[in-house]
Amino acid sequence: MAGMPFPPVSVVSGGSRGLGLAIVEHLLGRGDRVATFSRSGSAELDALAAAHPDRLLTARLDAADSDALRGFVAEVAARFGRIDHCIANAAIAHEGVLAMMRDDEIDAMLAVNVRGGIIFVRECVRQMLATGGGDGNAATRSITVVSSVVAESGSPGLTVYAATKAALDGFARSLARELGPRGIRVNSLAPGFLETDLSASLSDTNRARIAGRSALRRLGQAADVVGAIEFLTGPQAAFVTGQTIGVDGGR
Numbered sequence: 001m002a003g004m005p006f007p008p009v010s011v012v013s014g015g016s017r018g019l020g021l022a023i024v025e026h027l028l029g030r031g032d033r034v035a036t037f038s039r040s041g042s043a044e045l046d047a048l049a050a051a052h053p054d055r056l057l058t059a060r061l062d063a064a065d066s067d068a069l070r071g072f073v074a075e076v077a078a079r080f081g082r083i084d085h086c087i088a089n090a091a092i093a094h095e096g097v098l099a100m101m102r103d104d105e106i107d108a109m110l111a112v113n114v115r116g117g118i119i120f121v122r123e124c125v126r127q128m129l130a131t132g133g134g135d136g137n138a139a140t141r142s143i144t145v146v147s148s149v150v151a152e153s154g155s156p157g158l159t160v161y162a163a164t165k166a167a168l169d170g171f172a173r174s175l176a177r178e179l180g181p182r183g184i185r186v187n188s189l190a191p192g193f194l195e196t197d198l199s200a201s202l203s204d205t206n207r208a209r210i211a212g213r214s215a216l217r218r219l220g221q222a223a224d225v226v227g228a229i230e231f232l233t234g235p236q237a238a239f240v241t242g243q244t245i246g247v248d249g250g251r
């Protein structure tokens with residue numbers, strides 16, 4: 001991709017840590033122009049921005065703030081002139097049985113994971129429709145929402161989080177039908193449990209239980225998932241849309 005006349009522009013939410021950071025790093029490595037945001041940033045992301053000042057745009061904002069999301073996506077389009085790939089990755093997880101879950105925890109997960117994800121994608125779609133394809137990147141434009149294995153498998157203690165991810169699966173399936181005629185593919189990527197900050201609070205017992213029931217007998221790493229992003233944002237996935245792709249070590 002590095003030699004393409006128009007390096008793709010990829011926008012990733014939540015690129016400061018974990019899977020989002022791995023995706024940003026991978027997309028920069030293949031030559032994309034990349035934009036990402038998170039609430040706090042990180043030293044790793046700052047180092048990438050310093051190494052790629054012309055190809056990486058970073059911002060600090062809260063995905064629950066729709067005005068900030070709108071401003072960020074507009075800034076990306078103004079800076080790079082187009083958007084080819086939108087990856088809705090930012091999410092939070094509050095663990096706990098439903099009976100003990102507080103209203104504010106439920107509201108936060110809905111606000112960031114569902115509302116924030118949908119508004120982020122909507123803003124990207126508006127820019128994608130405004131700038132069109134047709135310059136060599138056509139048929140490779142895509143939207144990927146990051147879901148989770150638990151949306152389908154279910155998990156005690158993650159009911160609300162799982163509901164937010166199931167919502168994104170449904171959102172992606174319908175959006176795929178809406179945007180297919182415009183040449184934009186929409187898929188949902190459902191990782192299994194990954195060794196990131198998000199899953200850091202898992203007890204050793206739960207960690208061993210989750211690893212033990214997967215076919216590959218281990219938890220995933222962020223690096224295990226970027227290959228699927230490479231596929232979903234590339235020409236080899238030109239006929240793949242409306243899918244939920246599991247990358248979960250066999251659950």
Ligand SMILES: NC(=O)c1ccc[n+]([C@@H]2O[C@H](COP(=O)([O-])OP(=O)(O)OC[C@H]3O[C@@H](n4cnc5c(N)ncnc54)[C@H](OP(=O)(O)O)[C@@H]3O)[C@@H](O)[C@H]2O)c1
Pocket residue numbers: 013014015016017018019020037038039040041061062063064088089090091092112146147148149190191192193194195196197198199
């Ligand atoms: N880890 C797992 O086991 C696992 C399994 C399946 C699916 N997933 C999904 O994979 C994706 C990435 O997860 P991860 O494990 O990489 O999580 P992570 O390590 O906690 O990273 C989450 C990223 O999202 C950002 N973020 C969180 N809330 C935000 C907000 N309100 N506004 C803006 N940015 C926000 C974080 O930055 P700030 O905190 O600085 O804002 C960070 O960059 C998520 O969609 C998650 O649900 C994870």
